[in-house]
Amino acid sequence: MASVLQPQSQENDSNSSENMTNTIRIYNTLTRQKEPFETVEPGKVGMYLCGPTVYAEAHIGHMVGPVIFDTIKRYLVYSGYEVNWVVNITDVDDKLIASSRKRGIPMSQVATEMTMDYLSNLQSLGVDQINSMPRATDNMGEIITFIEELIEKGFAYASGGDVFFDVTKDCDYGQLSNRSVEDQQGEGGGAAAKKKSAGDFALWKSAKDDEPSWKSPWGQGRPGWHIECSAMSRVELGETFDIHGGGLDLMFPHHENELAQSRCCHDKPMVKYWMHNGLMQREGAAAKLGGKSDRAENADAASNKISRSAGDGGLAQLIEEQTGDRIRFFLLRSQYRSTILFGDNALAEAGQALSTFYRLIERYDRLSGHSFYFGTEYAKTRATGDQELADASGELMEAVAAKRSVFLEKMDDDFNTAGAVSELFEMARSINRFIESEDLEDSKKRGDEAMSTLASAMSVLRELGAILGLFIKKPKTAGGDGSEDTVEGLLQLLIKLRADARAHKDFATSDTIRDGLAALDITLQDLKEGTSWEKS
Ligand SMILES: [Zn+2]
Numbered sequence: 001m002a003s004v005l006q007p008q009s010q011e012n013d014s015n016s017s018e019n020m021t022n023t024i025r026i027y028n029t030l031t032r033q034k035e036p037f038e039t040v041e042p043g044k045v046g047m048y049l050c051g052p053t054v055y056a057e058a059h060i061g062h063m064v065g066p067v068i069f070d071t072i073k074r075y076l077v078y079s080g081y082e083v084n085w086v087v088n089i090t091d092v093d094d095k096l097i098a099s100s101r102k103r104g105i106p107m108s109q110v111a112t113e114m115t116m117d118y119l120s121n122l123q124s125l126g127v128d129q130i131n132s133m134p135r136a137t138d139n140m141g142e143i144i145t146f147i148e149e150l151i152e153k154g155f156a157y158a159s160g161g162d163v164f165f166d167v168t169k170d171c172d173y174g175q176l177s178n179r180s181v182e183d184q185q186g187e188g189g190g191a192a193a194k195k196k197s198a199g200d201f202a203l204w205k206s207a208k209d210d211e212p213s214w215k216s217p218w219g220q221g222r223p224g225w226h227i228e229c230s231a232m233s234r235v236e237l238g239e240t241f242d243i244h245g246g247g248l249d250l251m252f253p254h255h256e257n258e259l260a261q262s263r264c265c266h267d268k269p270m271v272k273y274w275m276h277n278g279l280m281q282r283e284g285a286a287a288k289l290g291g292k293s294d295r296a297e298n299a300d301a302a303s304n305k306i307s308r309s310a311g312d313g314g315l316a317q318l319i320e321e322q323t324g325d326r327i328r329f330f331l332l333r334s335q336y337r338s339t340i341l342f343g344d345n346a347l348a349e350a351g352q353a354l355s356t357f358y359r360l361i362e363r364y365d366r367l368s369g370h371s372f373y374f375g376t377e378y379a380k381t382r383a384t385g386d387q388e389l390a391d392a393s394g395e396l397m398e399a400v401a402a403k404r405s406v407f408l409e410k411m412d413d414d415f416n417t418a419g420a421v422s423e424l425f426e427m428a429r430s431i432n433r434f435i436e437s438e439d440l441e442d443s444k445k446r447g448d449e450a451m452s453t454l455a456s457a458m459s460v461l462r463e464l465g466a467i468l469g470l471f472i473k474k475p476k477t478a479g480g481d482g483s484e485d486t487v488e489g490l491l492q493l494l495i496k497l498r499a500d501a502r503a504h505k506d507f508a509t510s511d512t513i514r515d516g517l518a519a520l521d522i523t524l525q526d527l528k529e530g531t532s533w534e535k536s
Contacts, residue, residue, distance in 0.1 A: 023412045024079065026243075027337060029251065029274040030176055034414055039242050040272060044082050046241030047073065048233045048271075050250055051087040051133065053225075054114035055095040058121050058315050060327065060342060061280040067328055067469075068277050068336040068415070069245050070127040074467050075411050077129075079382050086236045088229060089115055089135045092222050097211055107212050108137075121315050124324035126469040132236060136228040139235060140214045143223045146231040146265065147203045147216075155264040159194040161206030161219045167199040170260045176274060177252035201257055203227045226257035230270075234262070244271040251276055277336045283343030322347055325475050329354045332417040332468055353425070357465075358475060360428050364458050367440050368451060369525055371532050372458060373474050380463045382408065389460070396434040400457045403427045407464050417468060424464060431457050491517075495524065495531045 024037040039045055049069045052062055066087070073083045091111035100107040115135075122128075136143070147163050150156035155169050167173050167181045174180050181199045191202060202224040207213030213220040223231075233241065239262070246255060255274065262270035319327060330350035334340045361372045385404070392401040403423045410419035431454070439445040440454065465471035474488060494513055501509035514524055521536045 046237035047085045047243040050246040053090040066127045067331045073129040124319045143231040163204035164200040230261040239266040245275045248276045278339045280340045399430045
């Protein structure tokens with residue numbers, strides 16, 4: 001539970017920030033302005049995103065935060081930071097208890113099933129940057145300790161088996177959401193009678209009959225939702241960390257209460273940058289928004305958001321129909337703070353736009369005989385990319401370098417993925433124009449120099465695509481049964497076995513593989529980057 005605020009020597013500072021770009025600016029909900037990104041500890045970023053309450057299957061609205069923050073992490077890593085990204089799982093809650101009763105199964109089973117559903121959706125959307133996913137029920141000791149500390153410091157009180165946070169003791173309450181203590185209503189019902197004032201909210205709830213409960217100094221019970229995040233973020237990231245994210249609907253009361261608990265307990269800021277992503281709305285519901293642009297007013301959009309309780313769902317089916325790439329691309333086409341309009345039209349449009357890139361990639365594979373997805377630029381850093389393009393010459397590479405710069409400027413500007421995606425389009429357009437002006441479709445006119453320029457341009461597309469988590473793997477076909485992926489996987493395995501055999505001068509085996517594939521009309525082509533295959 002060590003604080004991340006370790007004193008750093010001057011020398012240390014300059015060393016570790018040497019390769020860092022200092023151009024990133026983040027919109028901070030706390031100050032309502034874009035601020036230069038400066039980390040608590042040089043070169044390191046601690047990032048926390050409020051994760052799901054696992055009581056029902058996820059819907060597409062739940063994927064906005066994970067896709068955005070997955071992209072933010074990719075960009076920070078690309079920019080030279082070491083990032084620790086934590087997403088919590090709330091696996092004890094009223095809704096979980098209700099679901100477990102309704103289904104007649106233990107709460108832990110509901111939680112496990114729905115966590116698996118959530119993880120599989122993340123995987124389909126290419127969200128693979130999360131470092132840890134702590135569960136509330138695994139952190140009961142830390143949660144109880146946190147509550148004890150708050151009581152000891154006079155910010156919380158026990159009452160009839162419950163423990164409440166005393167909002168009147170926190171004079172800064174409301175600074176994140178611009179709301180007052182009067183807006184914070186806390187728990188009603190039976191709990192209301194135990195509270196000193198209406199705004200006090202529960203840190204610990206005494207167990208009712210048949211509810212899952214844990215032993216505590218205040219009797220059997222379970223934690224409130226807000227305290228889970230304060231406790232788990234402290235365990236994973238320390239008392240003060242860099243970025244806290246979540247949907248706009250979580251700003252109040254959840255984040256406001258997290259902030260109050262942590263700041264009061266540690267007497268220091270909890271988070272440097274509070275980031276809130278916009279919510280999703282169905283197409284056609286847009287008119288209800290009324291063109292409001294102020295972020296505080298935008299919280300009203302929460303009433304129109306897509307939610308489980310409104311009967312939306314079937315994300316796994318949607319992914320099956322649309323493919324994970326398309327949904328990810330669709331989400332990244334909006335600036336993360338804006339409202340995302342979701343519906344058939346928007347998805348179809350995203351699919352069409354995405355196919356522009358896939359057509360170019362297929363074209364490149366066909367012309368070059370290389371597979372785009374064999375590239376090694378996925379792990380490229382910004383510094384390496386800058387270096388490689390420093391002497392870019394020729395019309396195409398100068399254009400590509402210029403568009404890459406704008407792409408990075410957009411990403412630096414509060415992770416404007418929408419702006420970055422438009423630069424990628426421009427880049428694809430330039431590359432297609434180059435293929436045409438150089439007549440590369442005509443194999444007789446296909447010169448080595450032009451092909452090498454094409455490969456360099458495609459490598460920049462790969463570098464920038466990887467930041468967005470796109471064009472990393474050959475796309476799945478919508479509605480496909482996955483057999484194409486299996487074929488690709490088996491062929492890659494055979495290609496590897498053949499390469500191993502050749503490395504050991506076992507030509508009998510390598511010839512068997514080649515001839516066996518030839519009998520299936522599959523030819524192997526050995527290239528500098530690796531071996532590609534083609535079915536005639
Ligand atoms: Zn939270």
